[in-house]
Amino acid sequence: DIQMTQSPSTLSTSVGVKVTITCRASQSIDTWLAWYQQRPGKAPELLMHKASILENGVPSRFSGSGSGTEFTLTISSLQPDDFAVYYCQQYDVYPYTFGQGTKLEI
């Protein structure tokens, strides 16, 4: 199975700050990577696919990059609505696997 490792696990930060979350795959997945945001009590929401393609309606302050084994999710200026848990997921091969999550907290 492909292991996905996110860092950090928790990030204490503030509104307006730029944050970067890293996701590493245990083997190359090209750009077959998705990012999700999960707010408390809600199902995850797809933020972007193919490592960097934003879904419709996702604010442009979100961006993604990377290929192969190393990926990043960047939020250019944190907004109150962004405090949530973020997961990366590889969909290159089954079983699909997720990172353990990164919690953004105030």
Next chain:
Amino acid sequence: QVQLVQSGTEVKRPGASVKISCKASGYTFSNYYIHWLRQAPGQGLEWLGLINPNDLTTTYAQSLQGRVTMTSDMSTSTVYMDLSSLKSDDTALYYCARDWGYGFEYWGQGTLVTVSS
């Protein structure tokens, strides 16, 4: 609009089975795979498997092999997941999700399954 509506909360004894449903609407049911995932309390996301409603082929997570069965009913646009020999470790929020080939774009609301004696 696309919707995935799951069945309600379940409480089961260890060793029992549970069957969760996921009713799809707002799109052509046969055109998209449906996956099942779960999230234990306070934990991350675990992929459980998928079903292709078009030909009923399935792929399951190795960790659940032999205990999970996913089925689909084209007449009602509903997918089911049956999990047997339940253990306390199976206590989780179970989600169905539609796969468009680039991730899970639509999710059900989740079904809480609690396994407790």
